[in-house]
Amino acid sequence: PAAPSADPDHGKGWVFGIARYSGDRIEWFRVFSYAPRPRRVLQRGGIHVIGRREPAGQEELALLAGAVILVCEHDGARIELALSDDALTGFLAWLEAAPPGQRVNVA
Structure with a gap:
C-alpha cells in the first residue's frame, strides 16, 4: 500500500512512500529515493x-483525495x-492478525 507519512514533531511535512508487509513488520520506502533499504521499519x-482523523488545511492539498490520517505511536514516537x-x-487487519499472545493496539 502507498502510505504518505508525516513527522509532526520535526515539521518536515508529508513524504510519499510505499509500504511492504514483511512478517511482523512493515518496511516503508520513500517514493522519490534511490536508497535500496527501507527508510523506516515498524514492528x-x-x-x-x-x-x-480527516486531513485539514494544507494537508487536503498535499494528500491524495479520500485519504484518512491514522495517528499512531511506534516505540514511543508519534507518527501519522x-x-x-x-x-x-x-x-488494521494486519495489526489485528498478530499471533496469539502478542499485544494488539488498535483504536
Whole structure:
C-alpha cells in the first residue's frame, strides 16, 4: 500500500512512500529515493493506534483525495500515516492478525 507519512514533531511535512508487509513488520520506502533499504521499519508489536482523523488545511492539498490520517505511536514516537480506505483496512487487519499472545493496539 502507498502510505504518505508525516513527522509532526520535526515539521518536515508529508513524504510519499510505499509500504511492504514483511512478517511482523512493515518496511516503508520513500517514493522519490534511490536508497535500496527501507527508510523506516515498524514492528507490529510496537505500533499503537491512537486514532484517526480527516486531513485539514494544507494537508487536503498535499494528500491524495479520500485519504484518512491514522495517528499512531511506534516505540514511543508519534507518527501519522495517510492511507486510502482500502490501505487502512489492510493495515488494521494486519495489526489485528498478530499471533496469539502478542499485544494488539488498535483504536
